[in-house]
Structures are given as C-alpha cells and as structure tokens.
Amino acid sequence: MSDLNPKPTKPDYQILPATQSDCAAIAQVEALSNFHASNTSPRCNPAQVIFPPPDDVSSRTKDLSDKTQNDPSMKMWKVVVTDQADGQEKIVSLAIWHFYPEPKAVDEWKDIEWPANAQGEACNAFIRGMAALRKKHMSGKTFGHLQVLATLPEYRGFGMGSALVKIGLDEGMKMGLKVFWLEASADGYPLYQKFGFEVVEPYSFDLTKYGGDGPVQVRVMQKVVDASA
Incomplete structure (x- = not known):
C-alpha cells in the first residue's frame, strides 16, 4: 500500500530576525508546536492540560509584543517558507533567546492573570518551578537563555531547530558569553544534547490534580563553552 501521507520534501527556508509585527504568528506557531508535541502523550502535555488552547493566542501575542518594546535582552528569529498553495510567506519555526552580557539577577516568577480557558493556578505554578531553578543556578551570572524553540509539526526534521539553536549560540558568543541555559521538553532534549547541553537538574x-496523567518531566540544561576550543 502506498503511503497516504508521504513526508514532504525539504522546503527552502530563510532565517530572519523577527519583529513586533510577527508576534501573533510567532505566538500561534509556539502554541501549535507545544500542543502537538511529538514525544509526550496528550494527558502528560501541559499545553493540552493547563495552558490556553492554540486557537487563542491573544494573551501571548500581547506579552511578546510588549517584550519587543520593553525587554532589550530578547531576540527572536523566525524561519520563513513560501506556502506552495497560495505563494504567501509564512512562519513555521522560531526561537526566542535572551542574552545577558552583564551579570543578571534572576527574579522569582511573578504570577500573572491567565485567560479563562487556561488553568491559571497551574500555569503559574509550572513556570514558577522552572524560574526557581534558573534563579538557583544562574542568578548573578552572564549567560544566554533559550526560552522558546518551536516548529510546526509538519516542518519538523528539516534542521530548522538546529539552525535556530546555532544562531543563538553564535550570537551569544559574539557577546562574550560562555554559559547558555534552557529548559528542555522531551521533544527538544535530544537536540540540545547534540549541541553540548547537559542536564543540571x-x-x-x-x-494529576489538574486533570492530567502523572508528572511532566522537564530537564533544565546548561552548556558551558570551552574557552580553549
């Protein structure tokens, strides 16, 4: 029997800096990527259990838009392809990095108000725990932080994620940074290992108390660049 869903051929793509005008599309790709995680069952996926569904990204869009104006540490990159159906360019992958070339005092997570279609208490608790580990290990240091790496499911496996990790590492090293930090999902973990990130904790x-099945595992990871390399 022939394959009814053959893997598409590798598309031509460009990696470009993202701007405030891209925030809605970036929020959409991020939400869809998280919702359709490849290596996490739906009931163990925070994006499906506690966070807003991918058809409502208004809150995240506003958050990103505000940060493009007010957070100089943030840099976003987008991967753009041309849609064969309509000839329009679209964003299919992205990275959000933060760079701290001066020692950074990592703050504790401050709870925010979430949309009604999210479990706000759980969302805040989930992020608060990761922020506490970042504060524990990185506060007072200079470092780069890969906050988000996301790719639409149908565009995975074409090297876009690797390219976005590399561009952020290169940018950070140009600033003199030697330490890089991230929080890895099951999907991202193998990729980050290839780039030399190691589990810190x-x-x-x-x-379960929010309607899911069991614990979700996140690996907080760090890469230390060998200054002699």
Missing part, C-alpha cells in the same frame, strides 16, 4: 510537575 531535573524538574517534575504533577499534572
């Missing part, structure tokens, strides 16, 4: 968040 595991993080587990129990989804």
